[in-house]
Amino acid sequence: MALRYCWRDNLPDYIETLRRRLAELGCPIARMRRLVREAADHREDLKQAALAEGLAEVAAEVRADVQLGEPLALAENLMTTVRRSAWWGRHCIIGFGVLPWLAFPVLWLLLLVFELLLVVTPGCGWDAKKLHAAANDPASFHYFVMVFQFMDYIALALATLLFCWLARRAAVGLKWMVTACAICSLLTLITWGKIEPHSFFVGFTVNSHLHLQWIRGAIPLAVAGAVYVIERRTRQRFLEKIAV
Amino acid sequence: MKKTNPSFLNGVPELLVVRLLAGREMYGYQIVEEIRTRTGKALAFGEGCIYPYLHYLEAEKLVSSRRQEVDGRNRNYYKLTARGRKRLDELTAEWNRVTSGVALLLEGQPA
Numbered sequence: 165m166a167l168r169y170c171w172r173d174n175l176p177d178y179i180e181t182l183r184r185r186l187a188e189l190g191c192p193i194a195r196m197r198r199l200v201r202e203a204a205d206h207r208e209d210l211k212q213a214a215l216a217e218g219l220a221e222v223a224a225e226v227r228a229d230v231q232l233g234e235p236l237a238l239a240e241n242l243m244t245t246v247r248r249s250a251w252w253g254r255h256c257i258i259g260f261g262v263l264p265w266l267a268f269p270v271l272w273l274l275l276l277v278f279e280l281l282l283v284v285t286p287g288c289g290w291d292a293k294k295l296h297a298a299a300n301d302p303a304s305f306h307y308f309v310m311v312f313q314f315m316d317y318i319a320l321a322l323a324t325l326l327f328c329w330l331a332r333r334a335a336v337g338l339k340w341m342v343t344a345c346a347i348c349s350l351l352t353l354i355t356w357g358k359i360e361p362h363s364f365f366v367g368f369t370v371n372s373h374l375h376l377q378w379i380r381g382a383i384p385l386a387v388a389g390a391v392y393v394i395e396r397r398t399r400q401r402f403l404e405k406i407a408v
Numbered sequence: 409m410k411k412t413n414p415s416f417l418n419g420v421p422e423l424l425v426v427r428l429l430a431g432r433e434m435y436g437y438q439i440v441e442e443i444r445t446r447t448g449k450a451l452a453f454g455e456g457c458i459y460p461y462l463h464y465l466e467a468e469k470l471v472s473s474r475r476q477e478v479d480g481r482n483r484n485y486y487k488l489t490a491r492g493r494k495r496l497d498e499l500t501a502e503w504n505r506v507t508s509g510v511a512l513l514l515e516g517q518p519a
Contacts, residue, residue, distance in 0.1 A: 202436055202459055202484055209437040210455065231455050238456040245460040249467030 178229045179204045185239035187399055190337050191246060199242050207232055246335045253334035260331060260340040264347040268323055269355055273366055275319035276357055280364070283311060299361040312359045317383055324348045324384040328391040338392065345388035352380040421461050423499040424451070426488060429471055430496055433487035436462060462486055470495050 183200045191199070207228045214224035232238070247253030252260070284295070298304050324345055331341035356377070358365045428434060428442050439462075440455045465471045470492035473484050488496070 198484070199459065199463075201482070203456060205435075205481060205483060206437045206440075206455060206459075208481075233456040235456075238459075241457065241460040242463070245463045245467070249463065 178207060178232065178235050182235040182239050185236050186243065189239060189243045190332075190335050191243055192332065192335055193398065195246055195335075203232065203238070243335060250334040252330045253336055256334075256336050256340050259334075260327065260336065260344040261347070264327055264344045265351070268327075268348050268351050271323040271326065272319050272352075272355065273357075275322050276316060276366070279315040279319060280312075283315065296362065305361055309359060312357070316357050317380070320348075320352050320380060320383045321387050324387040325391070328388060332391070332395065341391070342388055345384045348384035349381050352384060353377050419499060419502075420451075421457070422465065423496075423503060425458070425461055425465065426470065426492055426496045426499060429486055429488040430493065433485045435483045435485050439486075465492070 179200060182203055183196065186196045186199060210228035210231050211224045214227045215221070219227065229235075298308070327344035327348065328341050331337075331344060354368050354377075356365075356367055356369050424443050424447075425439060428439055428446075434442070436458050437455075440458050443451055462471065462473075466473055466486070468491075469489055471486045472489050473486045475482050476485055477483075
């Protein structure tokens with residue numbers, strides 16, 4: 165008998181319960197598709213075996229559900245495996261509570277330098293004369309300071325995004341993602357980068373340019389909010405798509 | 409996961425799954441059926457439990473999986489990797505060591 169499991173079909177209650185619980189537990193969508201598909205296939209096999217034994221359709225479905233085990237417990241078990249399959253899932257405290265303190269400033273600096281290279285290289289190459297000329301010209305330097313500011317914000321956002329992506333990938337939940345982003349936010353308040361003609365500085369501080377530091381501090385939080393909203397919308401769209 | 413899950417009893421399903429996959433590639437339902445049949449129905453557990461194990465084994469690179477369409481259904485087939493074969497040898501040796509130890513104790517005089 166040829167069967168094709170389709171996401172647009174009405175899902176059996178068991179599978180629907182499993183899928184909803186996986187979604188609630190923050191299972192990544194690609195992984196959820198696979199887990200639910202496997203469970204649905206297995207359930208169908210059990211049902212077919214029961215039908216072959218002469219059971220009625222409803223009785224066969226009930227037996228298949230019993231054999232498959234409690235769907236909520238199964239979802240929890242599957243999520244534990246998803247979390248434990250990644251280092252970040254097994255070591256949440258280190259990964260999202262400790263590591264950002266050390267890794268975020270380094271990441272930010274590397275990204276900033278990389279962005280600087282991307283911006284400077286096409287314009288001036290590595291021609292020292294051109295670089296000095298651009299630095300000595302107040303108009304072009306003023307423009308470059310603004311670009312640098314923008315690059316700083318982008319570097320902060322990208323470094324934060326990395327932790328959000330890791331949290332999402334390891335399915336550790338919102339708590340750890342927000343923890344990492346809050347740490348990133350604190351670090352953005354005390355780190356700084358500055359460009360002057362012929363010089364580039366980075367460092368730690370707790371004073372000066374507070375208005376700019378607050379903008380920097382808000383970036384990781386904004387990234388966390390955006391990731392949360394996008395994730396929520398994607399999940400919602402995914403659920404609606406199935407409900408059709 | 410190995411360090412946090414060292415209990416020997418917890419390793420039994422892993423041993424069974426790895427042993428079965430050493431023979432040929434299988435999908436979840438097939439594995440459960442094989443376990444049931446080949447253990448004379450002595451071992452029974454919630455069938456859904458097989459998937460957390462399979463996914464754990466896959467994450468540990470002990471098994472690999474591929475999707476294949478069979479009779480209009482897209483199944484995930486699992487097969488043992490080289491690392492999985494090594495693990496099978498380790499688990500088998502551990503099983504033999506424990507069962508022979510337990511057998512010695514059971515066969516001996518009560519203290």
